[in-house]
Amino acid sequence: MKEIFPGVWKKGDKILTENLVLGSRVYGEELIREKKTEYRVWNPYRSKPAAAIARGLRNFPLKEGMKVLYLGIASGTTASHFSDIIGKNGAIYGVEISERSIRDLNHVAEKRGNIIPILANAKKPEDYSWVEPVDLVYQDAATDDQSEIIIRNAERFLKPKGFAIISIKTRSIDVTRPPREIYRQELAKLENHFQILEKIELDPYEKDHMLVVMRKK
Numbered sequence: 001m002k003e004i005f006p007g008v009w010k011k012g013d014k015i016l017t018e019n020l021v022l023g024s025r026v027y028g029e030e031l032i033r034e035k036k037t038e039y040r041v042w043n044p045y046r047s048k049p050a051a052a053i054a055r056g057l058r059n060f061p062l063k064e065g066m067k068v069l070y071l072g073i074a075s076g077t078t079a080s081h082f083s084d085i086i087g088k089n090g091a092i093y094g095v096e097i098s099e100r101s102i103r104d105l106n107h108v109a110e111k112r113g114n115i116i117p118i119l120a121n122a123k124k125p126e127d128y129s130w131v132e133p134v135d136l137v138y139q140d141a142a143t144d145d146q147s148e149i150i151i152r153n154a155e156r157f158l159k160p161k162g163f164a165i166i167s168i169k170t171r172s173i174d175v176t177r178p179p180r181e182i183y184r185q186e187l188a189k190l191e192n193h194f195q196i197l198e199k200i201e202l203d204p205y206e207k208d209h210m211l212v213v214m215r216k217k
């Protein structure tokens with residue numbers, strides 16, 4: 001077992017995070033015990049940051065104690081691993097537009113204690129203006145204006161030199177154009193606001209997706 005990023009381990013091909021809530025699963029993932037610690041297997045077919053790590057990502061800035069604004073948190077599959085990594089001293093403000101998903105997320109949040117569900121539209125950050133300044137903004141709301149959404153939220157909530165991660169889904173932006181062209185167009189917008197630290201395509205785990213790790217300029 002090797003720690004590849006703070007709070008993220010690798011055992012063979014498996015990516016793991018240390019379970020914050022002993023014995024508890026979030027999406028049917030495998031639990032592994034090693035000495036006295038319990039780990040949850042982070043499935044790259046179910047979660048884009050895990051896909052990026054499986055593809056060889058070198059920059060993953062999430063750490064213990066961080067405050068995170070998560071746009072498009074859904075029912076908390078990926079957020080549960082972020083919650084393991086940031087631990088009890090961190091917090092995830094999870095914005096989600098679907099009431100159904102928020103209901104499922106509420107159960108995960110209750111158990112974990114470091115996820116704050118917010119039923120809102122990520123296009124309207126003024127509706128959750130009470131959120132504190134954060135160390136990282138993560139954007140996985142699949143809309144045709146994904147880049148504009150992360151830029152607007154980062155302007156409002158991200159601390160100076162804070163980190164931002166976006167999962168670009170080309171089919172949400174324009175199904176008719178080649179993915180490469182869309183990546184280029186979105187990266188050009190993002191570069192006006194962020195320093196791009198790394199970009200990585202997620203095939204074969206997620207087709208036509210790219211994860212981009214950035215830092216506020």
Ligand SMILES: C[S@@+](CC[C@H](N)C(=O)[O-])C[C@H]1O[C@@H](n2cnc3c(N)ncnc32)[C@H](O)[C@@H]1O
Nearest residue numbers: 072073074077078096097098121122140141142
């Ligand atoms: C790909 S799913 C997120 C999966 C989740 N990030 C994970 O890895 O566990 C995209 C989510 O974004 C939400 N969404 C779409 N548009 C949104 C918006 N404008 N504001 C907030 N959430 C939005 C959808 O309801 C959906 O739950």
